[in-house]
Amino acid sequence: MSDEDGYFGESVAARYDESSAGMFTPDAVDPAVDLLARLAGGGRALEFGVGTGRIALPLAGRGVPVHGIDMSRAMTARLSAKPGGDTVGVTIGDFATTRAPGSFAVAYLVFNTINNLTTQDAQVDCFRNAAGHLEPGGCFVVEVGVPELRLLxxxxxxxxxxxxxxxxxxxxxxxxxxxxxxxxxxxxxxxxxxxxxPFRYVWPAELDLMARIAGMRLRDRWEGWSGEPFTHESRRHVSVWEKPAD
Structure with a gap:
């Protein structure tokens, strides 16, 4: 990997929205934005791996102040060029360790982006980074697939x-x-x-332990953004960990 934008350089950014078009539909976006807006309340939201703004822009459109961290200048340039892009602040860097200014009511990471961190240490650092950004009582939300090993x-x-x-x-x-x-x-x-x-897949229980290391506790886990029950047949999950209020 020689590109300073990591694996999401110009060639990927140029076709990202088109290649992921199914994830930009209202059915895919609206439930996520609904939940994140509720968790943010009147506070700020921080997106790890903000990319081209699939979630950040509609969330900002709901009146939630949104800031994003992303390594890829090519991806975030697309975000900034979109309508409303000037309302989303961006910090360039590795979201496992990069600090954004201020504190936040909710931090979130969607669409399997936790797997872009290819070591367990980096994933643990991500949880610590999220906890460090959160206000007391704030939440960290992760959407990620359940490893498909049953298909092997x-x-x-x-x-x-x-x-x-x-x-x-x-x-x-x-x-x-x-x-x-x-x-x-x-x-x-x-x-x-x-x-x-390259990615690193991670199990739900492993993520819970990472959250505990970072001083957070599991609050909710669902199969999807609309609160469907998480079961042994679920192929993904949306999990919410909370930072203690005191």
């Missing part, structure tokens, strides 16, 4: 998640290290192009 038969390391006429996408897993990578193969003009992004 013995001897297999890959799970496809996107198949189209000219595009294929699949994840590969190393169950010994919790390392995974998302791979994208695109055929253009008869030529195949391959790109991949």
């Amino acid at each position: 038969p013995p001897g297999q390391t890959a799970v496809p998640f996107g198949i189209g006429p000219a595009e294929w996408a699949f994840d590969t897993y190393d169950t010994a290290t919790q390392a995974m990578s998302s791979h994208y193969v695109t055929v253009r003009d008869g030529r195949a192009e391959h790109s991949s992004i």
